[in-house]
Amino acid sequence: MTNLxxxxxxxxxxxxxxxxxxTGPTLETASDWLAEAEVPLPSPGPGQxxxxxxxxxxxxxxxxxxxxxxxxxxxxxxxxxxxxCGDVVATGAGAEALQGQRVAFVAAGAGAWAEYVVAQAQMxxxxxxxxxxxxxxxxxxxxxxxxxxxxxxxxxGDAFVVSAATSQLGKLMCSLGRDLGLKPIAxxxxxxxxxxxxxLGAAEVLVTGDPDAARQFADISANLKPxxxxxxxxxxxxxxxFCAMPNGARWVCYGKLSSELPKLTQMGQLxxxxxxxxxxxxxRWMMETxxxxxxxxxxxxxxxxxxxxxxxxxxxxxTLRDVVQGLADALKKSDGKVIITP
Amino acid sequence: MTNLxxxxxxxxxxxxxxxxxxTGPTLETASDWLAEAEVPLPSPGPGQxxxxxxxxxxxxxxxxxxxxxxxxxxxxxxxxxxxxCGDVVATGAGAEALQGQRVAFVAAGAGAWAEYVVAQAQMxxxxxxxxxxxxxxxxxxxxxxxxxxxxxxxxxGDAFVVSAATSQLGKLMCSLGRDLGLKPIAxxxxxxxxxxxxxLGAAEVLVTGDPDAARQFADISANLKPxxxxxxxxxxxxxxxFCAMPNGARWVCYGKLSSELPKLTQMGQLxxxxxxxxxxxxxRWMMETxxxxxxxxxxxxxxxxxxxxxxxxxxxxxTLRDVVQGLADALKKSDGKVIITP
Numbered sequence: 001m002t003n004l005x006x007x008x009x010x011x012x013x014x015x016x017x018x019x020x021x022x023t024g025p026t027l028e029t030a031s032d033w034l035a036e037a038e039v040p041l042p043s044p045g046p047g048q049x050x051x052x053x054x055x056x057x058x059x060x061x062x063x064x065x066x067x068x069x070x071x072x073x074x075x076x077x078x079x080x081x082x083x084x085c086g087d088v089v090a091t092g093a094g095a096e097a098l099q100g101q102r103v104a105f106v107a108a109g110a111g112a113w114a115e116y117v118v119a120q121a122q123m124x125x126x127x128x129x130x131x132x133x134x135x136x137x138x139x140x141x142x143x144x145x146x147x148x149x150x151x152x153x154x155x156x157g158d159a160f161v162v163s164a165a166t167s168q169l170g171k172l173m174c175s176l177g178r179d180l181g182l183k184p185i186a187x188x189x190x191x192x193x194x195x196x197x198x199x200l201g202a203a204e205v206l207v208t209g210d211p212d213a214a215r216q217f218a219d220i221s222a223n224l225k226p227x228x229x230x231x232x233x234x235x236x237x238x239x240x241x242f243c244a245m246p247n248g249a250r251w252v253c254y255g256k257l258s259s260e261l262p263k264l265t266q267m268g269q270l271x272x273x274x275x276x277x278x279x280x281x282x283x284r285w286m287m288e289t290x291x292x293x294x295x296x297x298x299x300x301x302x303x304x305x306x307x308x309x310x311x312x313x314x315x316x317x318x319t320l321r322d323v324v325q326g327l328a329d330a331l332k333k334s335d336g337k338v339i340i341t342p
Numbered sequence: 343m344t345n346l347x348x349x350x351x352x353x354x355x356x357x358x359x360x361x362x363x364x365t366g367p368t369l370e371t372a373s374d375w376l377a378e379a380e381v382p383l384p385s386p387g388p389g390q391x392x393x394x395x396x397x398x399x400x401x402x403x404x405x406x407x408x409x410x411x412x413x414x415x416x417x418x419x420x421x422x423x424x425x426x427c428g429d430v431v432a433t434g435a436g437a438e439a440l441q442g443q444r445v446a447f448v449a450a451g452a453g454a455w456a457e458y459v460v461a462q463a464q465m466x467x468x469x470x471x472x473x474x475x476x477x478x479x480x481x482x483x484x485x486x487x488x489x490x491x492x493x494x495x496x497x498x499g500d501a502f503v504v505s506a507a508t509s510q511l512g513k514l515m516c517s518l519g520r521d522l523g524l525k526p527i528a529x530x531x532x533x534x535x536x537x538x539x540x541x542l543g544a545a546e547v548l549v550t551g552d553p554d555a556a557r558q559f560a561d562i563s564a565n566l567k568p569x570x571x572x573x574x575x576x577x578x579x580x581x582x583x584f585c586a587m588p589n590g591a592r593w594v595c596y597g598k599l600s601s602e603l604p605k606l607t608q609m610g611q612l613x614x615x616x617x618x619x620x621x622x623x624x625x626r627w628m629m630e631t632x633x634x635x636x637x638x639x640x641x642x643x644x645x646x647x648x649x650x651x652x653x654x655x656x657x658x659x660x661t662l663r664d665v666v667q668g669l670a671d672a673l674k675k676s677d678g679k680v681i682i683t684p
Binding site for chain 2: 069070071072234253254255256261262263264265267268269270271272273274275276277278279280281284
């Protein structure tokens with residue numbers, strides 16, 4: 001660890017634990033939750049690496065986490081941010097093979113919005129040289145989730161439903177579904193995004209604000225028979241969508257963009273139609289999926305970014321020192337990702 | 343089919359299809375839904391048998407069905423009733439082996455509340471001579487459901503939760519759980535049933551009307567770590583129970599005694615705690631479970647009734663000609679089954 005500083009600049013959390021609220025992944029003022037700090041350089045333990053940051057991304061899960069509304073407790077004073085890309089500059093026992101490599105990573109403990117980050121070696125993916133640092137910043141959370149969830153859909157039929165389809169993850173799933181010969185049914189809020197989704201690969205696009213949306217979906221469902229609903233919204237319309245799906249449908253919730261608490265209006269469908277409601281969490285997928293299968297998926301992800309089938313749409317770039325001041329405004333621009341650089 | 347009459351007495355449904363309501367398995371006046379009729383004797387098709395009724399039982403699912411609130415549509419003019427016991431007096435092609443046998447059955451098409459009933463041969467179970475006609479009337483729906491659902495619980499831990507635990511099915515599951523070395527946690531409405539449930543095999547009993555019930559359950563859950571919730575109620579307290587269960591918990595809904603529509607207050611638990619919500623339907627279990635496994639379960643059920651470990655608590659006996667007049671009052675007596683005889 002020669003030539004490394006003793007301290008680093010980081011965007012740190014100002015609260016501990018959970019907030020007990022459920023207000024969704026939006027920020028009024030980042031300074032309610034985050035502060036700038038000069039903190040000691042973290043040190044990699046066994047099986048861990050220290051990464052000098054090149055780029056970090058901002059995912060909805062980061063905002064849930066910052067606000068104490070994610071499934072893991074905050075630790076006050078530690079850096080925010082789950083995902084990024086950088087160079088391995090020090091390694092703990094057993095992680096030496098990654099020394100010097102440029103990797104995409106998901107942070108462990110202290111977060112990615114800092115000049116240096118500690119990550120578990122198995123949460124690091126060495127990057128091909130033809131992947132840019134900006135694509136590298138969003139190489140794991142969304143792309144692996146897309147691959148894993150579309151796999152769930154592919155196992156049970158050829159049509160599937162994607163909510164919040166204009167999100168980065170939604171777009172990845174629509175294009176991946178199309179490339180695999182499946183029929184993605186995209187749910188979007190704004191009618192002006194319909195053409196984009198069709199060109200990306202959606203077989204059908206439904207505008208959720210349309211008062212007739214539930215009936216329209218019933219027609220689409222009767223026609224295409226989607227068996228899997230990959231849902232990041234989880235509001236009452238989500239429940240109606242699920243109820244309009246055929247026998248054996250699975251409502252796979254991977255996010256909670258809406259703060260509405262959906263009512264279960266048709267419990268009988270769980271009984272008589274073999275429907276079920278479940279969740280998807282990438283961390284669990286990475287823990288439970290055999291390494292060989294993960295490597296195959298990772299290689300496919302990088303190939304898709306390298307040849308341009310997938311790309312990261314960027315709405316705003318912020319330096320670490322701009323985050324507390326500028327993040328709330330940056331997030332207001334839709335249809336792209338905020339990228340953070342040192 | 344010599345010596346068989348051309349017509350028979352039956353208690354028939356007076357409505358078609360579904361009602362679109364969800365009012366639960368109670369009856370104000372049976373004549374709103376049922377009528378007495380002399381109808382043509384049904385004829386068994388291929389793979390079917392004709393049964394002369396000895397006894398039929400009244401399950402909550404019968405009441406749901408009569409009211410058009412079950413997962414299958416009614417057919418006006420056909421007999422009500424799913425389950426009973428009787429003698430096979432005629433057989434269709436392929437079902438000859440059952441001729442002359444006394445069987446427990448689940449009816450197909452026309453129902454069990456009639457002097458004669460048609461059933462699929464694979465929905466008939468020949469009865470040991472030491473099983474009484476009254477136990478035979480309730481040999482399939484509750485006992486097989488109990489066996490199958492406790493199997494689900496046993497696969498994932500040693501504690502499980504049973505709602506509506508004073509129902510026949512609830513009592514079967516508590517005693518079966520205890521006999522298998524498991525720890526049933528019983529939910530009951532009335533405090534005066536706690537001792538009965540403890541003596542039947544419940545490790546813990548929670549009175550759902552207690553304003554402190556959710557907190558009490560949280561303590562029980564932290565202690566016993568139940569992973570499966572076998573739920574016939576599906577109200578908001580059910581959802582709270584599910585939310586207080588540990589990682590990996592499964593809410594298995596097999597009934598809808600409450601007309602309340604539960605809100606999902608903790609979608610994040612599906613994501614981060616691998617929880618899921620699903621249904622159980624005996625008909626599907628019978629279609630999907632290999633015959634050898636079903637035979638093993640059926641043999642165990644009969645052994646339990648024959649040696650007295652299980653018995654059918656009877657609250658009232660009605661003849662077919664008393665049903666329209668007397669069923670509503672008979673159902674008001676709790677903690678036992680109504681048995682119908684010709």
